[in-house]
Amino acid sequence: MESQRRIGFIGAGNMAFGIAKGILSGDVLPGNIKEMGITVTHSNVEVVCGSDLVFVAVKSHLISGVLREISPHVTERHVVVSVAAGVTLATLERLLPDNSVVIRLMPNLPCVAQEGALLFARGSHAKPEDGASLLSLLHHCGLVEEGPEDWIDIHTGLSGSGVAFVYLFAEALAEGAVKMGMPSALANTIASQTVLGAGKLLRDSGKHPAQLRSEVCTPGGTTIFGLHSLEQGGVRAAAMSAVESATKRARELGQRSQALN
Structure with missing residues (x-):
């Protein structure tokens, strides 16, 4: 037992x-x-x-x-x-x-x-x-x-390090709200709840992220304008590169560990 x-x-x-x-x-x-x-x-x-x-x-x-x-x-x-x-x-x-x-x-x-x-x-x-x-x-x-x-090692890049990537994105969301006039404490609270809610819906719905994203967008609405800005900033490619870099670093640590032992 x-x-x-x-x-x-x-x-x-x-x-x-x-x-x-x-x-x-x-x-x-x-x-x-x-x-x-x-x-x-x-x-x-x-x-x-x-x-x-x-x-x-x-x-x-x-x-x-x-x-x-x-x-x-x-x-x-x-x-x-x-x-x-x-x-x-x-x-x-x-x-x-x-x-x-x-x-x-x-x-x-x-x-x-x-x-x-x-x-x-x-x-x-x-x-x-x-x-x-x-x-x-x-x-x-x-x-x-x-x-x-x-x-x-891929999991390390995706989820071990990925947690920090999510925190960085949550911080950026909150700072965007502060820039537009919302108090920092409230912006951080709402950003954390947004990340939590989005994650739970993604996990529990079983839907692909792209499907959920499309369900939020309406023609000519606020979300598609915001997504356009993210794409212009290269967020998708940067996130993929971040996971790749973290994975490669995990593999390097493994090779170094083998060499030392």
Whole structure:
């Protein structure tokens, strides 16, 4: 049962906090989570020895040292889930004992609000049931999907970094309203609600973004004039390039991690 599984976190940043919060909103007992203000220790080895499922939520440049430290204590009962950006499954498996069960997970910041987008890939020794168990455990964090490892870096560019792109756009919307005379606090509130509402409608309707966009436009109306300005500014191409650049950077980090390890 998931409620009996002992879960440990190495690292306690935003991603670890968001994942732990989502898990606790399910059927896992708070006492079964280590290192997130429930049962706390400064010993990585103690976390591993006291857990069945271990989330390694440290920065990419720290992953090598952490895995070498815990490696002697990782057994066949453990599932190790890495959320280190760019660190490949091959690197994780090389730094852990033979036949270790490893999963690579990429969440994003909205996990903190239980509205995240998470994608994971299983290592060569992780079984389908390991993936199904992780999906069940994390489903309160938001959307959780499994895919090939090649998609992880794309997901990083689309959703991990994409969150910041959305914030930039929301900020620009609010500043446009301020420019036209609306108070800043109100403009920011309305911009955030606009992004939230648009996102929920897009997710729940199942419609293509282009269809929803066309439903907002009326001939000669305000929206088509605004969209024309966005197209003149190259917003579509800039957004595509932003995802491409972030994806390429994630791949570079992975290659650097492999070289260092």
